Each structure stands twice: as C-alpha cells, then as structure tokens.
Amino acid sequence: MFYLIGLGLGDATDITVKGLEVVKNAKRVYLEAYTSILTDGKEKLEEFYGREVILADRDMVEQQSEELFRDADKEDIAFLVVGDPFGATTHSDLVIRAKQSGVQYRVIHNASILNAVGCCGLQLYTFGEVVSIVFWMDTWKPDSYYDKIASNCHRGLHTLCLLDIKVKEQSIENLMRGRKIYEPPRYMRVREAASQLLEILDKKKSEGVEIAFTENTICVGLSRVGADNQKIVSGTLRELSETDLGEPLHSLVIAGHMHPLEIDMLREFAVDPTTFDKYSEAHCVG
Amino acid sequence: MFYLIGLGLGDATDITVKGLEVVKNAKRVYLEAYTSILTDGKEKLEEFYGREVILADRDMVEQQSEELFRDADKEDIAFLVVGDPFGATTHSDLVIRAKQSGVQYRVIHNASILNAVGCCGLQLYTFGEVVSIVFWMDTWKPDSYYDKIASNCHRGLHTLCLLDIKVKEQSIENLMRGRKIYEPPRYMRVREAASQLLEILDKKKSEGVEIAFTENTICVGLSRVGADNQKIVSGTLRELSETDLGEPLHSLVIAGHMHPLEIDMLREFAVDPTTFDKYSEAHCVG
Structure with a gap:
C-alpha cells in the first residue's frame, strides 16, 4: 500500500497517531520536501520516528515515481507531505500514476493552512x-x-x-x-x-x-x-x-x-x- | 491552559500525537458533540485515551463556559472538536470568552472536511x-x-x-x-x-x-x-x-x-x- 500521510503544521508531533503507526512500520519513508516545511527538519523527524527518512524532491516525485512505488504491492510505503496531502499543492498526479501502475493508495489527512x-x-x-x-x-x-x-x-x-x-x-x-x-x-x-x-x-x-x-x-x-x-x-x-x-x-x-x-x-x-x-x-x- | 484540540476525520487514531499527549494529561476532557461526528463514539474514545470524556452540548459550550474553564489557570483542560477546532463551525466565541476570563488557550489543529x-x-x-x-x-x-x-x-x-x-x-x-x-x-x-x-x-x-x-x-x-x-x-x-x-x-x-x-x-x-x-x-x- 502506498500511503500519502499529512504531517500537519508545526513540528514532528503534529503527525496523527494513525500516520505515525504507518511510518514506524513502512518499508521506506519519503518526505516531500519542496512545497512546504515544518519547524522540524529531516533529522528531527528521523529522531522522532526512529526511522531513516528519504528526501523526495520535485524531480523524484514527478519523474521517478516507479522508484517511489517499488514494492508497494507487497509492502507499505509512506510518503510524507507537510500539511494535508491534498492541501495547498495537489498530489493528484502521483495518485493517478499509482492507480495506473496498479498500486493501491490511502490518504491520512491532517491540518493544512x-x-x-x-x-x-x-x-x-x-x-x-x-x-x-x-x-x-x-x-x-x-x-x-x-x-x-x-x-x-x-x-x-x-x-x-x-x-x-x-x-x-x-x-x-x-x-x-x-x-x-x-x-x-x-x-x-x-x-x-x-x-x-x-x-x-x-x-x-x-x-x-x-x-x-x-x-x-x-x-x-x-x-x-x-x-x-x-x-x-x-x-x-x-x-x-x-x-x-x-x-x-x-x-x-x-x-x-x-x-x-x-x-x-x-x-x-x-x-x-x-x-x-x-x-x-x-x-x-x- | 485551555486546549482546543482537533480530532480530525475518521476514528480515534486520527488525533495528533501532540493532541493525544495533552488529552492523557489534562485535568478534564470535553468532547464537543453537536457539530460533527467521528465513526468512533464517546465510549471508543474513552477506551483509546484511557480517560473519562465529558460530552459538551451546545448549551454547555454557549451558556456554561465558566464550568469548562474551571481551573484552567492552574491545570490543562482539553476541549475536543471533530475536524479542526476552527473548521466547519467556529469556536471563536469560546476563545473570546476564554480571553475575557483571563484563561490562556492553545489550538492543536487537525484535518477538516x-x-x-x-x-x-x-x-x-x-x-x-x-x-x-x-x-x-x-x-x-x-x-x-x-x-x-x-x-x-x-x-x-x-x-x-x-x-x-x-x-x-x-x-x-x-x-x-x-x-x-x-x-x-x-x-x-x-x-x-x-x-x-x-x-x-x-x-x-x-x-x-x-x-x-x-x-x-x-x-x-x-x-x-x-x-x-x-x-x-x-x-x-x-x-x-x-x-x-x-x-x-x-x-x-x-x-x-x-x-x-x-x-x-x-x-x-x-x-x-x-x-x-x-x-x-x-x-x-x-
């Protein structure tokens, strides 16, 4: 399953309990790092999750989605977005590509501005x-x-x-x-x-x-x-x-x-x- | 401190980690129960929090805010709202009354529709x-x-x-x-x-x-x-x-x-x- 998880606004603890559970157990954890920021950066998030976090820039999200989706049919992949996954920017395009690749997805919402x-x-x-x-x-x-x-x-x-x-x-x-x-x-x-x-x-x-x-x-x-x-x-x-x-x-x-x-x-x-x-x-x- | 905490949409686990921390340690926990609902009711929330939850109806919120604010100068009081505290309905009125009563407040945001x-x-x-x-x-x-x-x-x-x-x-x-x-x-x-x-x-x-x-x-x-x-x-x-x-x-x-x-x-x-x-x-x- 490919999870789009909102991190909300503020710091690492603004993730939902449901979202954190997925992050802790996912095979890979990506952080979308080009449309918004938290007061906490990658390192703080990694410390809070006890997990490695991979920065995903625009190129990666828009051009290399097959890498993002790799193994998502067998494992859980977490894709973290500051705010709500469909907030100020839209990740519809990614969702459509997931569907086209036969990858199932779920959204875990959070606050957005x-x-x-x-x-x-x-x-x-x-x-x-x-x-x-x-x-x-x-x-x-x-x-x-x-x-x-x-x-x-x-x-x-x-x-x-x-x-x-x-x-x-x-x-x-x-x-x-x-x-x-x-x-x-x-x-x-x-x-x-x-x-x-x-x-x-x-x-x-x-x-x-x-x-x-x-x-x-x-x-x-x-x-x-x-x-x-x-x-x-x-x-x-x-x-x-x-x-x-x-x-x-x-x-x-x-x-x-x-x-x-x-x-x-x-x-x-x-x-x-x-x-x-x-x-x-x-x-x-x- | 008087905390207005968004529960997000969905079930009990859609609360943020930050919000759950406050709920677990608050003196009293109220659930605003007249503008929206989760798929989980009061009992499920109580089980998840390990806390008693007091239902707050419109009368209570609009007419008896002194009871809601009681001891908020010394202790933490949690006021839970489905969605975001300032989402579909507004709790500005409550916030203004808190300020007038000399009660400090904080908002913990969450997803809203x-x-x-x-x-x-x-x-x-x-x-x-x-x-x-x-x-x-x-x-x-x-x-x-x-x-x-x-x-x-x-x-x-x-x-x-x-x-x-x-x-x-x-x-x-x-x-x-x-x-x-x-x-x-x-x-x-x-x-x-x-x-x-x-x-x-x-x-x-x-x-x-x-x-x-x-x-x-x-x-x-x-x-x-x-x-x-x-x-x-x-x-x-x-x-x-x-x-x-x-x-x-x-x-x-x-x-x-x-x-x-x-x-x-x-x-x-x-x-x-x-x-x-x-x-x-x-x-x-x-």
Whole structure:
C-alpha cells in the first residue's frame, strides 16, 4: 500500500497517531520536501520516528515515481507531505500514476493552512478563492492574483494568500550552463507580500482602475501556524508591509466583510488597536 | 491552559500525537458533540485515551463556559472538536470568552472536511465559498445557498456543500410544552441534498431564472472521509440524487471548471463512466 500521510503544521508531533503507526512500520519513508516545511527538519523527524527518512524532491516525485512505488504491492510505503496531502499543492498526479501502475493508495489527512487559518478568528465559510503570491523578478512581475482578490472583495469574502516558496531553484546562469548548483531556499514573508500588493494598488490607481481594497484594508499576517512560536498579527495592509513576523512559513489574509465577532477576535491580534478600530469599521456588517 | 484540540476525520487514531499527549494529561476532557461526528463514539474514545470524556452540548459550550474553564489557570483542560477546532463551525466565541476570563488557550489543529475534500482530486485552490445545505421543513424551504453556488459556478469555481446535522433537536410540540425530549439525531445524506438542489433548479426554471448549473452538472459525493470505509462517487447531480453513500457524515461538491487532471482523477470515482465522460466535457478548460 502506498500511503500519502499529512504531517500537519508545526513540528514532528503534529503527525496523527494513525500516520505515525504507518511510518514506524513502512518499508521506506519519503518526505516531500519542496512545497512546504515544518519547524522540524529531516533529522528531527528521523529522531522522532526512529526511522531513516528519504528526501523526495520535485524531480523524484514527478519523474521517478516507479522508484517511489517499488514494492508497494507487497509492502507499505509512506510518503510524507507537510500539511494535508491534498492541501495547498495537489498530489493528484502521483495518485493517478499509482492507480495506473496498479498500486493501491490511502490518504491520512491532517491540518493544512487552508483550514488552520481559522485560528485568526475569520470564519472559514466566508473565505473565497485562495490565491498564490509569487516572487517578482526584475523582468517578470505578475499580478494576476489581484483580480481574484478583487473578486473576493466585491463579494465580501476573505482571501487567503499563500506565499511563494523557492526550493532547489537554479540561477539563470547555472540553468543555461546546465550546472546543477542550486540557490538557497527562499520563503516569501508577509512583509514582502504586502509590499507587492501596495505596488500593484499604485499601478492600478495610476491606470485609473477603481481598486477593490486599499492600503487601509484590514489584513492578517500569520507565521508558523501550529508551532509553539506561531504569530498572528492584524492591521492595515500598510502596517503589515512594515511588520516582521520572523521565520517562515508565512501567510497573509485580506479581510472582506466581517461579523462583529470576527472583528472582536481579530482585534486581539492588532499591531495597533487604534488604527485597527479606525479601519475595521469599514469591514463591519451585521 | 485551555486546549482546543482537533480530532480530525475518521476514528480515534486520527488525533495528533501532540493532541493525544495533552488529552492523557489534562485535568478534564470535553468532547464537543453537536457539530460533527467521528465513526468512533464517546465510549471508543474513552477506551483509546484511557480517560473519562465529558460530552459538551451546545448549551454547555454557549451558556456554561465558566464550568469548562474551571481551573484552567492552574491545570490543562482539553476541549475536543471533530475536524479542526476552527473548521466547519467556529469556536471563536469560546476563545473570546476564554480571553475575557483571563484563561490562556492553545489550538492543536487537525484535518477538516474543508481541506480533506481534496482527496476527490478537485484542486483546493479552485474552490469558492463554502455553503451549508439545511434540512427543509414543511413550511420552511430556504434556498439562499443557491445564489452562492451560482456565483461560484459563474467564476468556474467548485463548491463544497456542508450538509445539515440536527442533534438534540426538540419537536415543535415538545418545545412548546417545554418538555426536554429530543428527537433522534439526523444527518443529511448526499442523496437528499442533491434532491433539494434539483427541486430548487425546477423552481428557478419555472420562475424564468437562467440557472447556473443543471441536473447534468458533475458533482462529487463523499461520505466518512478519512475513515476506513470512506466513499467517494462522482456523477451528475441527478445520478447523485439516486446514489446511496451509506452512514454519515456526507458532503457534496458541485464541480466548476476542471483541469484535465481533475477530470482524470474524478473519473476514477464515476458512478457511470459513460455519463461521466458525456457530461464532464462541458466542465473542461485548458
């Protein structure tokens, strides 16, 4: 059996009892290491499981699935994914290939940021479509996620923004020269994402577009959700562009209409309660 | 410390290692018993934890929080919630009251249907707003969720429909007479939800409204996600209104635009691959 096991968010102990049981008895244990991270790395996981863990990078998962599936007809293979196996990224493709190879699979679910974001007090059923904010490069500054956020704002819905992760990326020079030298991993911070959004707002305004949210729109920054040192702050988009939330992973929420209960809860995390009170009023319904 | 601990979906072993540790050492352990259920009941949980578990109904959580919080300044109290503590329902209100009472709290996250629904192969970042489908009564047939589904459909987004749960409800007669006699729990099935949607479509058509989806729209029915006997089926809305998915809990998804990979995966669960191929084409983009 090929097991896709969610590790949840936080540290090694956020695995489920059911998941840990499989890990302890599996023939091989892989850790998918390119779409998210825990506060604990490979070594800590190995210590906690009492098992060797094999890092699986994108190449391995996408190109060498026959190696992942080897003996899965006779033995249990564990494939670990931070969050939920079908969370922010999808491993549907792997599942389809497993089926095509005649390999049976099972999923052991866990928390992902898509539901854990509820810890900030915004209600999950008033979130709209999720967006991904990617790192800008000198010559490539995509802003198509603005339209999705705008569409959510118009409907009064909150938007969860997943922030970019660059793991095992090559510089253009190394790529061109075919050198397998990788850049250090990069994780987008809330501060950077908020700054990009402010820049997009300026651009839209200069183009005469009526903007769907402003620098004073209430947002929430979250870092290391589920870990002991998680951080949640609320404030205006401008404030969040100036707030340091420490180590990754970070996520950003742009608030839509808010119920008074949501405002009460979010206020507890305000960078500055005075600006929060001033600008949260505009979000209030009911 | 007051711990809100997600139990995930499925059975007792879907709790996280971190959560189980707290449960084993807490002074008192409450189980929130009115917004969702596991396949394991109170007795099985007690056996697995080796602890007494106190059922907390809505009255207790909403009216008697001082009892829940008693000694939480000195001891650990565990409050267990099926899924994630901030999943389908919100316990923000409880958290705000904890803060007001000077009680510190922590959240131990877990899977909820909001992210676990990804197991059907539809990508989580192309879901729109979640809707709740409620039981109709003879004289009260709300259909306001139709507009939300329609709005998601127009944007090409999938819609997760959470299906109604009635626990500890009184009949109108018992309510009027002040008798604390409760009806047996009721859990809406996919079949019923699909039938209600068909009825709403008929009504809209008879009113001359241009409908956003039809009886041939591809939908997904899921039951007992995370449990050993989970079931996933895909088919038209009409087909799902005629499909039995067994014991609760059930959820229903109305598919929006689909990537070919989503269609490939969903096809694996088709009630009837022929109708699936016929009607999934209309959903295809890319």
